[in-house]
Amino acid sequence: MITMSDVFENVMELAKRRGFIWPTSECYGAVAGFIDYGPLGAMMKRRIENIWRDFYVIREGYYEIECPTIAQEAVFIASGHVAGFADKMCQCPHCREFLRADHVAEGGGVKNASTMKNEELALALAGCKCLACEEVLGKVEVFGFNLMFKTSIGPDSQRVGYLRPETAQGMFVDFSRLLRFYRDKLPFGAVQIGKSYRNEISPRQGMIRLREFTQAEAEIFVHPDEKNKHPRFHRYADYRMPLLTFGQQQKCEEAVSLSMREAVDKGVIANEYLAYYVALTHEMLVSIGIKPERLRFRQHLPDERAHYATDCWDAEILSDRFGWVETVGLADRTNYDLNAHAKESGTPMTVFIQYAEPKKVPRRRIIPNMGVLGKQYRNKAKAIFEALGNSTPTADGADVVIDGEKIHIPADLFEVRDEVVDIRGEDIVPHVIEPSYGIDRMCYAVLEQAYDEDEADGEKRTVMRFSPKVAPVQVAVFPLMTRDGLDTIADEITRKLHKAGILAEYDDSGAIGRRYRRQDEIGTPFAVTVDYDTKENNTVTLRDRDSMKQVRIAIDKLPETLAALVEGTKTFGELG
RNA sequence: GCGCCGAUAGUGUAGUGGUUAUCACUAGGCGUUGCCAACGCCUAAACCCGGGUUCGAGUCCCGGUCGGCGCACCA
Incomplete structure (x- = not known):
């Protein structure tokens, strides 16, 4: 056990x-x-x-896309990783332990430590005790430790890049x-x-x-x-x-x-x-x-x-x-x-969603007579144009304020047009x-859960019980003996399986039992053995890793049978 | 980063400052072998790295690296 x-x-x-x-x-x-x-x-x-x-x-x-693993600083400023992925750290001058500066400060009764600037926090820390050795810190330096790998792009090193986190x-x-x-x-x-x-500060755990x-x-x-x-x-x-x-x-x-x-x-x-x-x-x-x-x-x-x-x-x-x-x-x-990338880059990142029915929305447009206003107000005309658009005119005109100066525009110098427009949809930011x-953690879990030991003929057998879908080698092909042409037949079968896209591994070294065990240990789910009956009737044995049982199967049927077994559309038990 | 422990063939290991570094498994070659780690012969293969102490270091000391455990860290 x-x-x-x-x-x-x-x-x-x-x-x-x-x-x-x-x-x-x-x-x-x-x-x-x-x-x-x-x-x-x-x-x-x-x-x-x-x-x-x-x-x-x-x-x-x-669909899958593929982006560079290095990106320019702006990307990670927008994403929050430049600011948010960094911890404020300090080192205890007594025991040389690295500490989270904000944690130490808060432990010492300092409020709002997480929002302080480095210098501010360093001053606040002077009276706090080290979490490790409990000495009073005194003068310390606070520095940001960012979990992103920083690099530079191009020969002048001007452009900052980060490896993506x-x-x-x-x-x-x-x-x-x-x-x-x-x-x-x-x-x-x-x-x-x-x-x-x-x-990572201190990666462990394989x-x-x-x-x-x-x-x-x-x-x-x-x-x-x-x-x-x-x-x-x-x-x-x-x-x-x-x-x-x-x-x-x-x-x-x-x-x-x-x-x-x-x-x-x-x-x-x-x-x-x-x-x-x-x-x-x-x-x-x-x-x-x-x-x-x-x-x-x-x-x-x-x-x-x-x-x-x-x-x-x-x-x-x-x-x-x-x-x-x-x-x-x-x-x-x-x-x-x-939102963050839209703001940082200035590129809108919205989708236009069309309404089922256009919405009827009343709208008022104020259209100034710029032919007159332009000549009259010259360099103020543009500001007046804009202010007028936002104004609420009365019967005798509109009042606008330009640079603190109140200007009255008579009603005959602009036209108020009330209309009903169709709003066909809106721009939304998707969630x-x-x-x-x-993936690496999945690989570890698969390895750990596949590991098993059982007993075969009184001997310990180590077997990786991978799902056939993830097993690296899908089938092993053995000649029972390396003579009488059995090896040639096994070699042909191996090539035939390769042609069908199946990863088959040929092995003729050592006793047959040893070869089965080798494949068990790397989790190969199936093994084909060419024996003397093969020469008589073109069948081989197909062995199941987990049960160690064998069935005879025609060589012609091997590619499709193995493909089905590996895919999981057929189980070994169903082969009879 | 801190503290404790460790590191020797592919793997697991023995080795109390002094021979050619132990043993097993594994691997390769040849023979043998009619279905689950059989056997015989042969072969290959190691002291983590850098300093120091010593006539002499795998062994003792210091530093580093890696690994394990505890602490801290872990968007």
Whole structure:
């Protein structure tokens, strides 16, 4: 039996040994917070990313885009990351501990510490005690520590750039192009799978907290009044899962199981859109092999939310080692980001929503006779033109104030035109629903949950019970003996499977049992063995990793059978 | 960043300042082998990095890196 604490060590040892995960640039000494995916790990990660694409790109119809991982400073000034992603830090002169300056100050009774400037805060800190060694700090320097990696663009180093701390901003800054691509209609979405970077102070926990990590994010732009009208909500209306609201967390209660319909109706989840992607996330995670009993959805506590989000739910996966690990964040980012970029860039980020019926709106226009007014007032004429438009004329004319001077414009120098105009629609700023997946954490969870040990013929067998969909190698092909032409036949079968797009690995080294075990350890779900009967009747044995059972199958049927098994449209048990 | 602990072949390990650094598994080659880590022979493979103490350092000391745990940090 494997004990709980062993799993992490066993699985990481296996992952290192068999080429899933390596410390980065080991020959120079690894760097904390960075990992290399080895041959099998990179393949598995691709498969997980592609399942994600199946859900979001193919099924939801949200196309993938690809933006640079470096963006100019303005992008992150607008997003709030330059200001908001930085912590004010100070170092204790006695014990050299780095401390959050605002926390220390507030602990010492200083009010409004979080809004103070660095110099101000440094003065306020002089009388406060260090949280670590409890000495009075005295003279300290307060500095900002920003979690973004800073760099410069171009040879003159004038232009500041940052490595993106999330992929999301790329979708926001491309909003106008995306809106046009989707032919000016809501809802629409864009997704991105790529690297993001955060210069964590002290990254640990292996693949769980990285300085460079892969995110898969979707930004779904919706009309703010239609967040409860997801067009495909019926798909998940009856989908049930455990939900842990912030109310329950405060009362230390267990998660309750609700359908998405109930969750929205009871106000547990803010709206249909959020609930839809909560359910989709559940389905997606289960499909890559996460056990439902190790999956829960937890609502963020109000003080835990990011600077932009209103309602926010995390998909958390239970790890033997790390407890509940936040793996997917589902946030309603409202119109925060689009407003911020519109303001910073000066580009409107709105959608024109046409009314079903044009609204009849009375409008008064005041049209001055500029031929006369221009000559009469010369350089004041322009100001008068504008002031007149906003004035309320009476029967004998209008009074306007220009540079403090009151000027009377007689009624015959302008025309008042009252008309009724059609307002056909309005410009609105869409709200954004954002599911954001931590791919590396998903990979870790898949590895940890796949790890298993059982007994075969009295010997310990280590087996990675990957879903066939994510297993790096899909099928192994063995000749029973490396003679009598069995190896040639096995080699032909391998090539035939490659042609069908199946990743098959040929192996003729060592005893047959050893070869099965090697494949079990890297989680290859199926193995084909060519034996002497193959020469008689063109059949081979097909072995199932988990049950170790075998069935005979015609060589001709192999490609389609394996494709179905890998896809999950057929199970091994159904082969008879 | 702080404190405590650790780092030896691919993996897991032994090693109380003094031989050619132990053992097992793994891997590669040859032979053998008729379906679940069989066997024989052969081969490859390691003291984290940099200083210091010493006639002599894998071993002791200092610094660094990485990893684990606790604290702090974790939009």
